[in-house]
Amino acid sequence: MEAVPLLTNNARVYLDKPYVKVFWSPEDHILMSKWTGFCTYEEIKAVGARILDAVTFEGAEKVLYDAREIEVLDDHSQRYISGDFTLDMISSGVKFAAAVFPDDIFAKFSVDDIQKDIKQKRISNVTYFQSFSNAFNWLKDK
Template sequence: MHNNIVYFNEKFCQITYDTDSNIITARWYGYPLLANIQRGMEVYLDIMQNHQCNKLLSDLGKAKGTFTVANDWIANDWMPRALRAGYRACAMVYPDDVFTKFALKELNQKYEKARLTNFVLKYFHKEEDALLWLMAI
């Protein structure tokens, strides 16, 4: 049984927290702007800090366009704070959009360059598979 609390619900993103599995789920839509990406990711961080939650499912399946403008902020500002808050695992659902895939690849390269420890990122084609993996680790 899932007990989902909706923490954020905007046109570009919906963020829920499942109190039973202790997993954050974010579903991104359309063409997110830098400010919107930052707003959504700050919500992730608040949930992580307030619920000692360390797992995130980020579904980019309906996202479009590139978000490379946000990648430096994510890698250099948000990620260190999230790791300090206990962030340990992210299951990402691949986007259909080629430009979103490009942005995701660039972000992944930044993570690899930073040699993040105690953190695992895995990609999936279906949200259900991503959720099962997060629940198993």
Template sequence: MLTLSYFDQREKMHTSIEIPKDAKVYLNKPYVQVFWSPINKILTSRWTGFCTYDEIIAVAQRIIDAVTFEGARKVLYDAREIEVLDEQSQKYIAGDFTKEMIKVGIEYSATVSPTDVFAKFSLDDIQSAIKIAEASKNKFFQDVDEAFNWLLSK
């Protein structure tokens, strides 16, 4: 059973993200949940703990598949509980993954920064390594409500 909270456009999103009742779940692993909310038209991934490079690649492909299938334009990466990412994973996310997400239709993405200071360094490295002009519509947030509301405004 997931212990995430429900959100939609009618009410403010709670601090912890719940999978909406009508959401389509693409992935539900101990380290990540990926789901599409047809109400908000936002693909959300919620990361928890440590992920290997191979897990990052597999999840990234599932996210790309979901974006393609749903025609998603907006994605929310809730990385508050993720742990440090290895250098190979950081390079992949900043390079090939970001390029592919733009190619398949993502226009806006919001990333909520990790609470762990070392994991935040990993995300900062990714942010500074992204060199694609179209990725300028990716914003980083400290607060999940701000990130969600920013995506809703787009």
């Protein structure tokens, strides 16, 4: 069974919703988000703003997006993530980002589309992983 992001006593939780948990791990210096289920475009955009706030507040240079349990993203959400959100993350100081592919095949198609769009635009520092542990260890080594 794959590891899950650990919330230590020192972690700062920035958002705790049924569809996402965003927290800062001071031990690892990584801002993590764990996605679960379906999110609307409005929810995605609000979470994006909160993640950007946390990046700025913590001075985060490493971010992990755990999308193993996310469901399909609509086209508008995909365009936001691969466009404005990614550009804002880079301009906010994020140097390394890791995303873990979803387990759900249809959600994986959504993330594949985001990955292709980001790659085509040549704007991102996101690296994609099949497992959480590989993504986490990669970020810790940066």
